[in-house]
Amino acid sequence: MHEENINSETKENDSIKPSNFIRDIIDEDLKINKNEGRVHTRFPPEPNGYLHIGHAKSICLNFGIARDYKGFCNLRFDDTNPAKEEVEYVDSIKEDIKWLGFDWGEREYYASDYFYKLYDFAVQLIKQGDAYVDSCSSEEIKELRGNPTEPGKEGPYRNRSVEENLDLFERMKNGEFPDGKHVLRAKGNLSSPNMNLRDSIMYRIRHAHHHRTGDKWCIYPMYDWAHGQSDSIEKITHSICTLEFENHRPLYDWYIEKLGIYHPQQIEFARLNLNYTIMSKRKLLELVEGKFVAGWDDPRMPTISAFRRRGYTPESIRTFAERVGVAKRDNIIDLALLEHTLREDLNKRAQRVMAVLRPLKVTITNYPDNLVEEMDAVNNPEDDLMGSRTIYFSKEIYIEQDDFMENPMKKFFRLSPGNEVRLRYAYIIKCDDVIKDENGNIIELKCSYDPETKSGSTASQRKVKGTIHWVSAKHAIEAEVRLYDRLFTDEDPGGHKDKDFKEFINPLSLEILSGCKLEPYLKDSNPGDRYQFERLGYFCADSKDSNKDKLVFNRTVTLKDTWAKISKG
RNA sequence: UGUCCCGUGGUGUAAUGGUAACACAAAAGUCUCUGGAUCUUUUGUUGGGGGUUCGAGUCCUCCCGGGACAACCA
Numbered sequence A: 001m002h003e004e005n006i007n008s009e010t011k012e013n014d015s016i017k018p019s020n021f022i023r024d025i026i027d028e029d030l031k032i033n034k035n036e037g038r039v040h041t042r043f044p045p046e047p048n049g050y051l052h053i054g055h056a057k058s059i060c061l062n063f064g065i066a067r068d069y070k071g072f073c074n075l076r077f078d079d080t081n082p083a084k085e086e087v088e089y090v091d092s093i094k095e096d097i098k099w100l101g102f103d104w105g106e107r108e109y110y111a112s113d114y115f116y117k118l119y120d121f122a123v124q125l126i127k128q129g130d131a132y133v134d135s136c137s138s139e140e141i142k143e144l145r146g147n148p149t150e151p152g153k154e155g156p157y158r159n160r161s162v163e164e165n166l167d168l169f170e171r172m173k174n175g176e177f178p179d180g181k182h183v184l185r186a187k188g189n190l191s192s193p194n195m196n197l198r199d200s201i202m203y204r205i206r207h208a209h210h211h212r213t214g215d216k217w218c219i220y221p222m223y224d225w226a227h228g229q230s231d232s233i234e235k236i237t238h239s240i241c242t243l244e245f246e247n248h249r250p251l252y253d254w255y256i257e258k259l260g261i262y263h264p265q266q267i268e269f270a271r272l273n274l275n276y277t278i279m280s281k282r283k284l285l286e287l288v289e290g291k292f293v294a295g296w297d298d299p300r301m302p303t304i305s306a307f308r309r310r311g312y313t314p315e316s317i318r319t320f321a322e323r324v325g326v327a328k329r330d331n332i333i334d335l336a337l338l339e340h341t342l343r344e345d346l347n348k349r350a351q352r353v354m355a356v357l358r359p360l361k362v363t364i365t366n367y368p369d370n371l372v373e374e375m376d377a378v379n380n381p382e383d384d385l386m387g388s389r390t391i392y393f394s395k396e397i398y399i400e401q402d403d404f405m406e407n408p409m410k411k412f413f414r415l416s417p418g419n420e421v422r423l424r425y426a427y428i429i430k431c432d433d434v435i436k437d438e439n440g441n442i443i444e445l446k447c448s449y450d451p452e453t454k455s456g457s458t459a460s461q462r463k464v465k466g467t468i469h470w471v472s473a474k475h476a477i478e479a480e481v482r483l484y485d486r487l488f489t490d491e492d493p494g495g496h497k498d499k500d501f502k503e504f505i506n507p508l509s510l511e512i513l514s515g516c517k518l519e520p521y522l523k524d525s526n527p528g529d530r531y532q533f534e535r536l537g538y539f540c541a542d543s544k545d546s547n548k549d550k551l552v553f554n555r556t557v558t559l560k561d562t563w564a565k566i567s568k569g
Numbered sequence B: 001u002g003u004c005c006c007g008u009g010g011u012g013u014a015a016u017g018g019u020a021a022c023a024c025a026a027a028a029g030u031c032u033c034u035g036g037a038u039c040u041u042u043u044g045u046u047g048g049g050g051g052u053u054c055g056a057g058u059c060c061u062c063c064c065g066g067g068a069c070a071a072c073c074a
Helices: A021-031 A053-068 A086-099 A111-127 A137-147 A163-171 A223-233 A243-261 A281-289 A304-312 A314-324 A335-349 A520-524 A562-568
Strands: A039-042 A072-077 A106-108 A131-134 A183-186 A199-207 A219-221 A240-241 A267-269 A351-353 A359-364 A373-378 A388-393 A396-400 A420-423 A428-435 A444-449 A470-472 A478-483 A509-516 A530-533 A537-541 A551-558
Touching: A021 A053, A021 A240, A039 A240, A053 A072, A053 A240, A053 A304, A053 A314, A072 A086, A072 A111, A086 A304, A086 A314, A086 A444, A106 A111, A111 A163, A111 A183, A111 A199, A111 A219, A111 A243, A131 A396, A137 A420, A163 A199, A163 A351, A199 A223, A219 A223, A223 A240, A223 A243, A240 A243, A240 A509, A243 A267, A304 A314, A304 A351, A304 A551, A304 A562, A314 A335, A335 A551, A351 A478, A359 A509, A373 A520, A388 A470, A444 A509, A478 A520
Parallel strands: A039 A072, A072 A106, A240 A267, A351 A530, A359 A444, A478 A551
Antiparallel strands: A131 A183, A183 A199, A199 A219, A359 A396, A373 A388, A396 A470, A420 A428, A428 A444, A478 A509, A530 A537, A537 A551
16 A cells, blocks of 8 residues: 555544534533533434535534543444344444544444333333324325324323233234334324324334344334334433434424433434435435445445445545534535535545546657656645655657647647647647548657756746646556446436436446556556546545556546636636 | 424524624636736625613514424424
């Protein structure tokens, strides 16, 4: 492995602690010594898909608070629905959190760890008359629940005796009934304007195999019943979740109070939305299952594993999570902000290298046939410690097709007939002749160089307007390069009622280039290594497909390209 | 038309009754052997009405707008 400093941690600006309303609440709690001064959060993913950038925000929030307040953050898998959950997801979630740079220590928990405890809590509520077994079908329950403007109605089973409820519930647990036969419900308030309080379902019967408890259980707790009690068991002080659970908070509090157990505080914040991106796990799963992308870690996905594979650094994602802030209003963050934090980080750390993606052969007619010159190239102008490397120059080189224009438009500073350009770290060349094939395609350029202009020489002061990158033909190595662009053409692909989000998939989101010419320095690159291809962008050796025999690079992000703006407008 | 939540430049976030700020984006310029980076500059903001106050983005009130909620999902 090239042990560049890009693979090591760099300092972030976390000397300035972020301020937000949640930290304000914690500060106030600490002031009155609530929870004996403890701060304990948790990150509670459901293992039913891969984590995405929105989860990264939540991870940074929860683990960041624990870190800054010298508290703890638990990792707790919310695995209460065996139908959707898999160990593959558990493993990927752990990997992603670690990669982001957070550590849950020994505190890896599962809601399923508490199934017995939860069962006992349920028995307690039944005995108190606060829960009952309902034998209505789901359709009947829905019917009786009413709607936001009309109160619900009492069903025929609501006033069963405690004994009968206890008996039925135990038999539910023992597997005496088929799926859907009964449910356990909280005895709430059927006319509450908050639908969540209208006898929320606590348990349903599911004869299903669970990834951790196997076939031990055939009743599974619902989210509302499992979550708050799990928080309480773990003595979580601040249970931070997203806005859609706001209406659930009264129920969260109700269960805790009825049970008389430790009362964590639920606080809701607005989830992250990114333009040109879809964040719904259901839709992401649809993209994966429908083969619209190559998998959860396809570099076009907004998942953490995809960002990793694409070449994003964990630091840049953490910085991003900090910059987007935490508040309660709905937001759509500009993708440009994420790309900015990425470039900012990569600019400081990425090894520079020259690579020609769409090669155009250039023969330097007045250069000696067999001469090879060695030149010194700076590895990172932002970091002297990264040193320099040797590059090779010879009579035949490749330049980028985009760096030549037969009929240059104004402000085109690169190569054109009769014009000069500097070859980075080498000489100034002039285009004398354009060679075309029978179809009129440009296949080669004949140029002449000015021997007096070698980089670094005292006589090299002559200025030309443009500098381009190049690779010596005889020294070049080949690679496949995958150019990734945004997956959707619409700013809000999921926001159209009349159109399916998949209609907005960008047909140009992936372009695969083969036969790209790289400077030989890259031959030892390892999967995951990140580079800046000068003047093009940041690239990362693909972690799955790149190897010694076939190098594959993913474009992480382009450099800012003011020329693209000029040439378009 | 029930309950809850939310409205600050184009996008986000801050200002905790006292000069509306920061970042991104956009635009102009500087510099440059990366049309990158750097540096400089510019544009542009408190949803509306009423009230309290010496003073309101902030407190009160009404209105307007947006979002969430009627899975045996989380």
